[in-house]
Amino acid sequence: MYVCDNCGQESQKWLGKCPSCGQWNTFKEFRVPAKAPAGAAARVSPEATGNATASHPTPLRDIRADEEPRMDMGDSELNRVLGGGLVPGSLLLLGGEPGIGKSTLVLQTILRLKDRKVLYVSGEESARQLKLRADRLCPTASASPSAAEPSSSEAGSLLVICDTSLESIFDHIAAERPDLVVIDSIQTIATSAVESSPGSLAQIRECAQQLLKYTKSGGPSIILIGHINKEGTIAGPKVLEHIVDTVLQFEGDQHYLYRILRSQKNRFGSTAELGIYEMRSDGLRPVSNPSELLLTDNQDGLSGIAIAAAIEGVRPFLIETQALVSTAAYGTAQRSANGFDYRRLNMLLAVLEKRVGFKLAQKDVFLNIAGGLRVTDPAIDLAVIAAILSSNVDTAIEGDTCLTGEVGLSGEIRPVSRIDQRIAEAQRLGFRRIIIPAASLKAINPHDYTIELTPCRRVEDAFRALFG
Secondary structure (H helix, E strand, O other): EEEEEOOEEOOOOOOEEEEEEOOOOOOEEEOOOOOOOOOHHHHHHHHOOOOOOOOOOOOHHHOOOOOOOOEOOOOOOHHHHHOEEEOOOEEEEEEOOOOOHHHHHHHHHHHOOOOOOOEEEEEEOOOOHHHHHHHHHHHHHHHHOOOOOOOHHHOOEEEEEEEOOOHHHHHHHHHHHHOOOEEEEHHOOOOOOOOOOOOOOOHHHHHHHHHHHHHOOOOOOEEEEEEEOOOEEEEOOOOOOOOOOOEEEOOOOOOOOEEEEEEEEEEEOOOOOOOEEEEEEEEEEOOOOHHHHHHOOOOOOOEEEEEEEEEOOOOOEEEEEEEEEEEOOOOOOOOOOOOHHHHHHHHHHHEEEHHHHHOOOOOOEEEEEEOOOOOOOHHHHHHHHHHHHHHOOOOOOOOOOEOOOEEEOOOEEEEOHHHHHHHHHHHOOOEEEEEHHHHHHHHHHHHHHOOOEEEEHHHHHHHHHHHH
């Protein structure tokens, strides 16, 4: 059969355009085995785990829904994104660009699990390479135990195996019975049930389905590490994301220190959570207060800088928006945005020219979100156009003033969500004034805050409040 690489739609013949998602040239050949090997079926059967029985229909009223205790990962940011910890018997997929820090994040996390037995399956690195990385990340956890220390059966341990055969991995899990299994990466694992090379569409799909059946039959929790392709999606069929319980995306710019962990799918928690890490020589450090790290102290007197009160997921933080406007050196004006949607920048420039009267057609406009973050919150629109205007007139915005608000096509400032959290974050960091949409005043009590609230209905009102 043929399977769409984007949405998982199946067809018995090749199609140029997927009828489900509308994408072109996404159907890939998927060879279905006539009969799966008996050994592979036995390995993932419920009886193979020893603590589960064959499934049978059960009345809904007889099913117990007791909430199982989650596994504490020893990382506040990771626990937040997972919804409080790792659910036992779950299948998690961690995706990200090569070299972004996926293996580092997982390895430093499992090294802190002192009371858990973890099996690390590496298909890309040797055991010596993993040992060198573990010594760099956590020397005390990876050091050889002394005679006075408890054994691995009492205090938990990290077991490493370098193997790419799925059947062999099941044998190791049955023999060691770990609490958690890490597979790095799913693109290197292959099963004998499919006659194709590792990393192919058929292998990824079949391995993921067998791993899901194994963990749901009473097996341990499994963390899969996956690469992403040039389009920015996880390599392999889209059905891989449908099979697993949780999909985490680890993103960031390799030239900056900060990494963001997003939850794209979570059957056991919210997908609005966000985790922020700082890349250091000894690993990734969780950032509990990103606002203080994303703001610089030397922006006073500099034009083209505006502070935005943004929310990513459910976490409010203040970010520095930088803009540079200069006369076009060549015939065509340049537009460039780093960390911000390029098309939205063009829309905001059109609003400035049409509604406010600033002529920017013959000027170069460069926009940058400090820290290498990519922000999708529309509430930073007001800070973006304020930074552009500040650079255009070469007048600095007061350093103790921040802004929040979405800009509409008619030049109005639209209300934003969670305005109370944005105001509280600005007040906590010592800002004197915050410019907010006037329509957001009815959702809060202004007397609850000591920070000065400046409501504005249109872009012109905000410019008068900033520049007089």
